Amino acid sequence: MTATDLKAGSDPLLSNYELGVAFDEMFGRAKSIRPAYQSVAQRLRELPSGEMDQRQRAADLSFLHQGITFTVYGREEGTERIFPYDLMPRIVTGKEWTHVEKGLEQRIRALNLFLNDVYHDQKIFKDKVVPAELVFSCPHYRKEMRGIKVPKGIYITVVGTDLVRVEEGEFRVLEDNLRVPSGVSYMLANRQVMKKVFPLLFQKYSVRPIDDYPRYLLQTLKEITPRQYDEPTVALLTPGVYNSAYFEHTFLARQMGVELVEGRDLVVHNKIVYMRTTAGLRRVDVIYRRIDDDFLDPRAFRKDSMLGVPGIFEAYRAGNVTLANAIGTGVADDKAVYAYVPAIIKYYLGEEPILPNVETYLCSDEKERAHVLANLDKLVVKAVGESGGYGMLIGPHSTKAQQDEFRTKILENPRNYIAQPTLALSTAPCFVEGKLDGRHVDLRPYVLYGDEVRLVPGGLTRVALKKGSLVVNSSQGGGSKDTWILYNDPAEE
Amino acid sequence: MLSRVADSLYWMSRYLERAEHTARTLDVHLTLMLDQFHESAPRRWHRLLATLSIDDSPEATEFDAQAVTHLLTVDNSNMASILSCVASARENARQIRDSISSEMFEQINRLYHHVKSTSFESIKTHGHSDFTSRIVEGSALFQGVTGSTIARGEGYQFIQIGKHLERSLMTIAMLKAYSEFYLSADGADEADSHVGHLDLVALLRCSSAFEAYCRVHTATLRKTNILEFLLLDRDFPHSVAFSVNNLFAALHSVGREGRGLDTGRTDRMIGRLQAQLTYANIEEVMDRGVIEFLDEVTSQLEGIHGGIQDIFIAYAIESELGA
Numbered sequence: 032m033t034a035t036d037l038k039a040g041s042d043p044l045l046s047n048y049e050l051g052v053a054f055d056e057m058f059g060r061a062k063s064i065r066p067a068y069q070s071v072a073q074r075l076r077e078l079p080s081g082e083m084d085q086r087q088r089a090a091d092l093s094f095l096h097q098g099i100t101f102t103v104y105g106r107e108e109g110t111e112r113i114f115p116y117d118l119m120p121r122i123v124t125g126k127e128w129t130h131v132e133k134g135l136e137q138r139i140r141a142l143n144l145f146l147n148d149v150y151h152d153q154k155i156f157k158d159k160v161v162p163a164e165l166v167f168s169c170p171h172y173r174k175e176m177r178g179i180k181v182p183k184g185i186y187i188t189v190v191g192t193d194l195v196r197v198e199e200g201e202f203r204v205l206e207d208n209l210r211v212p213s214g215v216s217y218m219l220a221n222r223q224v225m226k227k228v229f230p231l232l233f234q235k236y237s238v239r240p241i242d243d244y245p246r247y248l249l250q251t252l253k254e255i256t257p258r259q260y261d262e263p264t265v266a267l268l269t270p271g272v273y274n275s276a277y278f279e280h281t282f283l284a285r286q287m288g289v290e291l292v293e294g295r296d297l298v299v300h301n302k303i304v305y306m307r308t309t310a311g312l313r314r315v316d317v318i319y320r321r322i323d324d325d326f327l328d329p330r331a332f333r334k335d336s337m338l339g340v341p342g343i344f345e346a347y348r349a350g351n352v353t354l355a356n357a358i359g360t361g362v363a364d365d366k367a368v369y370a371y372v373p374a375i376i377k378y379y380l381g382e383e384p385i386l387p388n389v390e391t392y393l394c395s396d397e398k399e400r401a402h403v404l405a406n407l408d409k410l411v412v413k414a415v416g417e418s419g420g421y422g423m424l425i426g427p428h429s430t431k432a433q434q435d436e437f438r439t440k441i442l443e444n445p446r447n448y449i450a451q452p453t454l455a456l457s458t459a460p461c462f463v464e465g466k467l468d469g470r471h472v473d474l475r476p477y478v479l480y481g482d483e484v485r486l487v488p489g490g491l492t493r494v495a496l497k498k499g500s501l502v503v504n505s506s507q508g509g510g511s512k513d514t515w516i517l518y519n520d521p522a523e524e
Numbered sequence: 525m526l527s528r529v530a531d532s533l534y535w536m537s538r539y540l541e542r543a544e545h546t547a548r549t550l551d552v553h554l555t556l557m558l559d560q561f562h563e564s565a566p567r568r569w570h571r572l573l574a575t576l577s578i579d580d581s582p583e584a585t586e587f588d589a590q591a592v593t594h595l596l597t598v599d600n601s602n603m604a605s606i607l608s609c610v611a612s613a614r615e616n617a618r619q620i621r622d623s624i625s626s627e628m629f630e631q632i633n634r635l636y637h638h639v640k641s642t643s644f645e646s647i648k649t650h651g652h653s654d655f656t657s658r659i660v661e662g663s664a665l666f667q668g669v670t671g672s673t674i675a676r677g678e679g680y681q682f683i684q685i686g687k688h689l690e691r692s693l694m695t696i697a698m699l700k701a702y703s704e705f706y707l708s709a710d711g712a713d714e715a716d717s718h719v720g721h722l723d724l725v726a727l728l729r730c731s732s733a734f735e736a737y738c739r740v741h742t743a744t745l746r747k748t749n750i751l752e753f754l755l756l757d758r759d760f761p762h763s764v765a766f767s768v769n770n771l772f773a774a775l776h777s778v779g780r781e782g783r784g785l786d787t788g789r790t791d792r793m794i795g796r797l798q799a800q801l802t803y804a805n806i807e808e809v810m811d812r813g814v815i816e817f818l819d820e821v822t823s824q825l826e827g828i829h830g831g832i833q834d835i836f837i838a839y840a841i842e843s844e845l846g847a
Contacts, residue, residue: 097626098618098633272619284622291622296526298841307527309678309778309836 044075044083048467053455054200055469056121067122067517070235075467083462086228087118093224099217101275101505114217115510117461120225121472121492122236124520128488131194131202134386135476136484137376139190142207142363143480144379146186149362150176160378161371165395168446169368170416171210171361173324175331179348181357182255183482188355189248189319190478191215191491194386196457204386205454205473207372209364210356211321214511215477216279218491219244219286221513237518241489244477245286248319251481252287255353256316263316265289266306268297270322270338280321294322299342302349317353324358366415366449367393394441394448403450404441407434410450411501412441425501427453456501459512461494471495473503474514488516525678527837529623532616533679534832537686539613540632540663543606545694545730547659549575550596550606552729554652557589559722574701575730577694578604593652598644606659610639625673628666635662684774685832692767693825695731696818699754702727703815706747724750731762751814752806764821765801771828772798778836790831797824 050058057068064072075083091113094100100111123131148155149166156163166172191212193205222241226233249265256263269280271293284291296306297315305312320327326336331344346352362368370391373384392399392410403410407426414422424437441448458469476490492512493503503509553572557565569587573579576596587595599605614636621629638658647655674680705723724745728734731754740757741749757763772794779791801821809817 095637096630096634098621098629272615277618281620281622285626290526290529291620292526293528296528300841307841309525309527309530312841 044467045072048460049469051455051458051469053469053471054196054198054457056196056457056459056472058460067124067520071120071122071232074229074232074235083118084465087462090116090118090224090228093227094220097220099220099278101278114505115494115496116221116224117470117494117510117512118225118228119460119462119467119512120229120232120515121459121474121512122515122517123474125239125517126520127202128516130385131476132486132488134202134204134384135190135192135478135486137380137382137385138192138204138207138372139187139478139480139484141376141379142209142372143185143187145375146357146360146363147184148379150186150359151178155375155378158378160374161368165367165371165446166362166365169362169365171324171359171365173359175344175348176357176359180350182257182350182353185255185480186357186360187363188251188255188357188480190480191475192478194474194476194490195389195454196474197389197454200457202386202474203389204372205389206366207364207369208475209360211323212475212477213276213279213321214475214491214493214505215244216282217511218477218489218514219282221491221511222489225513236515238515239488239518241487244487244489245283247479247485247487248283249287249289251479251485252317252319252355254481255355257350257353258316260316264314265317265319266292266297266315268292268294268318268320268322268340270294270326274321276321283319289319292318294338294340297340297343299340299346302342302346302351304340304343304346304352315352317355319355324361327354327358361416366391366413367395367446370449389451389454392450394445394450399450400441400445403448404438406450407437409453411453412437412448412450415447415449423502425453428499428501453501456495456503459492459494461496461510461512463496468498470498471501471503472512490514525623525682527839529620530678530682531833531837532620533623533682534686536613536616536620536632537683538690539609539616540666541687541690542604542694543609543613544660544663545691546576546596546604546606546609547656547663548732549698549730550593551653551656551660552726554589554593556722556726571701575698576604577697578602590648593647594644597647597652597655598639598642606656607639610636610659610662623679625669627669627673631662631666631669635659635666638662678778681774681778684770685778688767688771688774689825689829691762692764692771693822695754695762695764695767696822696825698727698730699751700815700818706751707814721745728754733760733762736760748806748810751810755809756801756804756806758802768794768798768801775828775832790828790835793824793828793831797821797828 048058048062050062057065057071059065094113094116100113145155153163155161156166187209189212191208191214193208194202195205196202219241252265253263265287266289267280267284267287269277269291271277274280281291290306292306298305298307298312304315304318306315322338325333327339328341328344329336329339330341332339343352344358347354347358369388370393373388376382376384392403394400394403403412407424408429410426412424412426417423424433426434456471456473459472460467461470463470472492472494474490474492476486479485492514493505494510494512495501495503496508496510549572553568557568566587569592572592595602596605598607600607602608614632617624617629617632642655670680670683702723705720705727724747725734728737728750733754737750737753740753753760754763756765758765758769760766775790775794
């Protein structure tokens, strides 16, 4: 059977599906169903009408009861919402994944070497591959980190890289998240709910399991312990219950079996970090911190931080505790430095990048700036230090007034902005108001770096739930899907 | 275990115990009121509030079944309402959800969403008992999954400490509020009037003790027997002595897991209280004065609460690092 034999056919759930210009994950041109999605399509045809609705409700309720929610502020009691979840799985074939996996490993190794260089010898500046002033002007550059040795030279222990698929389905890197990437708990929770709601469909596929993630994370964290000791004490540092990712912190701590600590649980004495337990103070070796650099230590960084631990930076500098990720990794995921990542890969590894970047214009460069200013209505402009979909101008969806606002901002502070072509992110079918409708998606796999680079075969597929929208961030109305990485590629079976 | 986590487990458990007790007590009293002589109603509402250690303001005299039901169920301005207690229990659980099992969190979270989505209108429409029995069941389910999903380590012990401390304090408050019934001046031991009888049954039912009492003492309600049963019985899970025994065991177990830290203080306090309740005899208690005895036990329990805070939760760092 070929891909074109099984068309969307007469089923209203599938046949009314509208294809846009973007690459679609499930349908090829002329609405042929891609081989990997044929069992999904078949299952959808078998389901009685109304069944999808019912299962969606079951899934939503399951998230609510498990408390997988984030809090929306502004109302009296803080309304809790679930992170919208779409029932339709996103499928990535084994072959596609192998390519992604190689590309990510290469990229993470190169970025880690870059960080090592930036905070030690700075050869890459001397060789004029990356301009020094670009790095020094980055708000996340930490001069306090110069010359500090981190265990095994590993700066970026946990990475979440945002990938998009463009044109004919080619994967590209849109963003590296090297500070405190979040969302991995949704990747794991989505899978659990999927198995609960669609067991039969799940069974038809050979989906690679992702449940090992917490175990790999713990192993990776133990590998970067500062002192050789049989059983290093690992803790996860959270800003607390009011943080929007709090669920994830509790989830990971429990799955790893480590203590979830807040700043107030830790004390530093003689440059050693302890946690306050019912049996007295206990030394901590490795801290997986989910607090930004700025808030880590009121003595070293922001003085008004109530979340941090006074003196923890001193303990870190003395090599008595490991922080993961290291401090100052934000220089390598700066959106302007991003433009240099292909060059960084070539410089340190002598290899061509496996996963290409998205074309990027630096507003700090005079020529490129002129191009950006002339094409504000076509490009996506991003502030380099922002994340979460904030500080962005999406040219084709913007008003003249918004473009003028960005023009002024760019001219005031060119270093702070970059621009990229407006990408047609791939679409995937989502279940919206009783029917399937295409929505733009991205993919965030999670990479761990300890004695080796580890990836679980999976990732978080984020969905821009508003039709036509290109912003997938949860803070901007994004949702997510379960992501299936297959062992075998159906086309080859 | 982190001190903060121990503290949250302790409070989670106390709040949930309180919610359950409030639900049961409210249900018993609303049922009791159906058999009331009208003129005694205000006094009974006062007593209900005293049972739950809620200070009744002067306007309490205005209370009727609806106002009291609202106050104790979904009134979020009342810190002691079932809604407030369940919300506090759940908030504590949320802050330590990595330290309890997913099943436990899911149970307490479901209960919270149920209470939060219940309006007073719907309680009025469907009657209070759907609501109160859901709370009692929710608490039972929570105890059940706790019993079957969490290791018997320190965390479990702090949950037990919170539960039994709260339970014994609630039972004592209830015994005090009902003292007029078993401390009658006439000295007659058996409940004579209908009204007195109903009130004593209510007292037992608030602790789910009526059937258990009957098995031991038959349905003959003797005042000294009731007092003895709720205060000193070793086998009944809502008696003060039973709770204190469990408190003793849990505290002992926590202390053992600890360092060479001075748990002597709480050990001494709980040991003394346990001995007192184990070897007390009801006639002596009556002779010495029941109220005085209850007050003394209360202040000992409060001392134990303070001791737990000082030793396990909020100890001075200097004393730890001094060595």
